[in-house]
Amino acid sequence: MVQATPFLLVLSLVLGAHSLSAKKCSLTGRWVNDLGSNMTITSMNAKGDFSGSYHTAVTATMNEIRVSPLQGSLQRTNQKGQPTFGFTVNWSFSDSITVFTGQCFLDEDGKEILKTMWLLRSHVDSIKSDWKATRVGINVFTRLESQK
Numbered sequence: 001m002v003q004a005t006p007f008l009l010v011l012s013l014v015l016g017a018h019s020l021s022a023k024k025c026s027l028t029g030r031w032v033n034d035l036g037s038n039m040t041i042t043s044m045n046a047k048g049d050f051s052g053s054y055h056t057a058v059t060a061t062m063n064e065i066r067v068s069p070l071q072g073s074l075q076r077t078n079q080k081g082q083p084t085f086g087f088t089v090n091w092s093f094s095d096s097i098t099v100f101t102g103q104c105f106l107d108e109d110g111k112e113i114l115k116t117m118w119l120l121r122s123h124v125d126s127i128k129s130d131w132k133a134t135r136v137g138i139n140v141f142t143r144l145e146s147q148k
């Protein structure tokens, strides 16, 4: 029994370390970003193609905000559980498109966090106005509470 204690201690450390390193960042589920926008990723196939919906909290237009579809792709090569990804939101209530690119990280507490950059392309009436048609920014997403 005296020798069993250090053995159990080492075993629990090994198992604990393994479960931490084995944890992977997964995109499926519900997310909220720093602007208060909500995103749900519902389906992911074996190739890493995914789809879902996006409810933005803000708009560059005067239009009434509506939930909009998103489609994306997860990179699955040598990602060590923290994969890169990209997705497009085709806004239902405006003539704009946003593309996001980012990486799914596990922070030091094992919490998932999506660090993204986006380009929002708005429609303009002529090529003369092209210079003002694209906005750029960053968004940080965290998993909504009560989600795994």
Ligand code: BTN
Binding pocket: 033, 035, 037, 056, 057, 058, 059, 060, 061, 091, 094, 095, 096, 098, 118, 120, 137, 139
């Ligand atoms: C539009 O205004 O034409 C469509 C909505 C754009 C919302 C942008 S996309 C980037 C940023 N992140 C969000 O969650 N919402 C804004």
